[in-house]
Amino acid sequence: MKIRRIAALKTADEFQKYLRENNIALPFAEKTAALNTPYQLNGKTIGNRFAILPMEGWDCTLDGHPTDLVRRRWANFGRSGAKLIWGGEAAAVRMDGRANPHQLVINADTLQDITDLRQLLVATHKENYGRTDDVLVGLQLTHSGRFACPHDINKREPVILYHHPLLDKKFGIPADYPVMTDDEISRLVQDYIRATELAQKAGFDFVDIKHCHGYLGHEFLSAVERPGKYGGSFENRTRFFSEIVQGIRPQAPGIGIGVRLSAFDFVPFQRGADGKGEPVKYDGYYPYAFGGDGTGTGIELTEPVLFLKKLLSLGIKLVCITAGSPYYNPHIQRPALFPPVDAYQPPEDPLVGTARLISMTAALKKTVPELTIVGSGYSYLQEWLPNVAAGAVANGEADFVGYGRMVLSYPEFAADVLNGKTLKKNKICRTFSDCTTAPRLGLVSGCFPLDEYYRGLPDYECLECSKQQTKKG
Numbered sequence: 001m002k003i004r005r006i007a008a009l010k011t012a013d014e015f016q017k018y019l020r021e022n023n024i025a026l027p028f029a030e031k032t033a034a035l036n037t038p039y040q041l042n043g044k045t046i047g048n049r050f051a052i053l054p055m056e057g058w059d060c061t062l063d064g065h066p067t068d069l070v071r072r073r074w075a076n077f078g079r080s081g082a083k084l085i086w087g088g089e090a091a092a093v094r095m096d097g098r099a100n101p102h103q104l105v106i107n108a109d110t111l112q113d114i115t116d117l118r119q120l121l122v123a124t125h126k127e128n129y130g131r132t133d134d135v136l137v138g139l140q141l142t143h144s145g146r147f148a149c150p151h152d153i154n155k156r157e158p159v160i161l162y163h164h165p166l167l168d169k170k171f172g173i174p175a176d177y178p179v180m181t182d183d184e185i186s187r188l189v190q191d192y193i194r195a196t197e198l199a200q201k202a203g204f205d206f207v208d209i210k211h212c213h214g215y216l217g218h219e220f221l222s223a224v225e226r227p228g229k230y231g232g233s234f235e236n237r238t239r240f241f242s243e244i245v246q247g248i249r250p251q252a253p254g255i256g257i258g259v260r261l262s263a264f265d266f267v268p269f270q271r272g273a274d275g276k277g278e279p280v281k282y283d284g285y286y287p288y289a290f291g292g293d294g295t296g297t298g299i300e301l302t303e304p305v306l307f308l309k310k311l312l313s314l315g316i317k318l319v320c321i322t323a324g325s326p327y328y329n330p331h332i333q334r335p336a337l338f339p340p341v342d343a344y345q346p347p348e349d350p351l352v353g354t355a356r357l358i359s360m361t362a363a364l365k366k367t368v369p370e371l372t373i374v375g376s377g378y379s380y381l382q383e384w385l386p387n388v389a390a391g392a393v394a395n396g397e398a399d400f401v402g403y404g405r406m407v408l409s410y411p412e413f414a415a416d417v418l419n420g421k422t423l424k425k426n427k428i429c430r431t432f433s434d435c436t437t438a439p440r441l442g443l444v445s446g447c448f449p450l451d452e453y454y455r456g457l458p459d460y461e462c463l464e465c466s467k468q469q470t471k472k473g
């Protein structure tokens, strides 16, 4: 497999020829006008079809308050020109749910700061684009579950729903490690409801009850072997979610609810002898991948479709589709040419991963067209992001195109596309993965290679130095 860099595919013909030669199917529109069309959701007009995906920065204070770095990022989300802000970043509903000691936390103490954060985003949008009545802003609510690391960056404090044979081994969870009890889950449901009440006070249009990336909400969906009312049957595995929704309705009436869903998952991948990612071996039927076909690397959307239909039955329309987890199979979630320091070389052309996400999103939209579907994982497309995005929207394969990393390297990317400006090549995210590597090394996240601001931070030197040491080691 010879992967060609996207920057080397200089014309639309070259790009499409490369796709054909490699049997990669992606939508494509010559013109990007489809992205400039408004969208109606529950009586509200959302001004265009770009969404900013949640992006945390490992840069809050140790008690969960935003810092200037967080404020800068949220202001950039407002400056992006996208009219749907999906979640801002993961906000833990309580302290033990943080994925790192510097995660944003939503509680009574941080409420004013989070209110100001949203206001800053909206005000920045207004300053740049003159209006905000056509902007929808949500807050992503999370408990990090198996990947909780709330106090010390070097010490995970997992909260697990069941013993997962591969992930327990990979992340050193002993066989006698306690599993969350049903009572503890009921208490956590209350924390989500309280967090939603606070998010409503802070002015958010919706909350995202995060069900992706291996965190707790996502783990419920694969808890097939868990006994009791939160495991086993599909009904039981989605009970946590239903209880949160039922609690939110009377407590925070009128707030929108969305879900970011890992709609398919694979077994964990590891670095093979040649440095490339390869699936960890598992004998027999693999039941722990929600949206998997039992082989560990195949997709079966029956249950994800059931979940989406359940959302509809609960009056929920907003869904953002993503996949897998950055901790154990990042290539299916954030396709990259250059892996983060703790990962593996791409096991496939990252365009294959991008196309997989886009086509599965399309399949789900086709099956449940009543939903408002936001796609993910477009940043790897680089120069061709606008055309593929416009193709997806024009074909009805997604209602919104969400991107994450590109907003870190090129905050005004959406505005430039929507205004027909020539893209600024030196700001296009090249998937160097430093924004993932830095937090893996205990540093703040940001676009160190392309954002001058981050190059000026002391963390930049630490990052370069740690990367060299890791390479030598």
Ligand SMILES: Cc1cc2nc3c(=O)[nH]c(=O)nc-3n(C[C@H](O)[C@H](O)[C@H](O)COP(=O)(O)O)c2cc1C
Pocket (backbone or CB within 6 Å): 053, 054, 055, 056, 057, 089, 090, 140, 212, 213, 260, 322, 333, 334, 335, 376, 377, 378, 379, 380, 402, 403, 404, 405, 406, 435, 436, 445, 446
């Ligand atoms: C630095 C970084 C932080 C992220 N933080 C979050 C997060 O807080 N919540 C979430 O759901 N996804 C998070 N993601 C995943 C992104 O939202 C997105 O799904 C992923 O980067 C793929 O989209 P892209 O190709 O446009 O970057 C993060 C990704 C990166 C690189």
Ligand code: SF4
Pocket (backbone or CB within 6 Å): 405, 406, 408, 409, 428, 429, 430, 431, 432, 433, 434, 435, 436, 446, 447, 448, 449, 450
């Ligand atoms: S560090 Fe910058 S260029 Fe690299 S993946 Fe992140 S946003 Fe993209």
